[in-house]
Amino acid sequence: MLLELPQFVPDAQRLSQIFSAAAAPTFFLGSVAAFVSLMSSRLAAVTDRVRSLNAIDESDAARAHLKADIERLRRRAHFLHSGMVAALRAGICATLLLAILFVTEFMGFHYAYGAGMLFIIATMFLGFALYRFAQEASIGYGGADEMQ
Structure with missing residues (x-):
C-alpha cells in the first residue's frame, strides 16, 4: 500500500498509553473545578452580605454604620471574580491540553505540539487565581461580619 493510514482503533496497550498521558491534565482539571466551586460559594456569600x-x-x-463595610465586600467580590475567571481559563487550557494529548496519542503522532506551553499557561492562570484568592482571604473577615 502506498499510503498507510494511522490505526484509528487502538489496541489495549495503546489505550493504556493514552490514559496514562491524560492522567495529569485530568487531575489538574479536577483541581481547577474544585477551586472554582470554592470561590463561587465564597462569592455567593459576599454577594448575599452586600445585598443584606x-x-x-x-x-x-x-x-446604618454597617453599610461602611460594603466597599470591603466589593473588593472581596472583585478578587473572587477575577480569580474565578483566571481559574476557568486554566481549566480551558487544561481541557485543550487533554484534547491535544488524546488526538496525538490516538493518531499515533510522535509529538504533541504546544502541549508544554499550554500546561505552563494553565499553571500561570491557576497561580494568578491562587494569588487573587489569597488577596480575598487576607481581607475576608471583618468585625462587621459578625453583626446583622
Missing part, C-alpha cells in the same frame, strides 16, 4: 447591607434603611440609626 444594601437593604438597611438609612433611617435605621442602629445599623
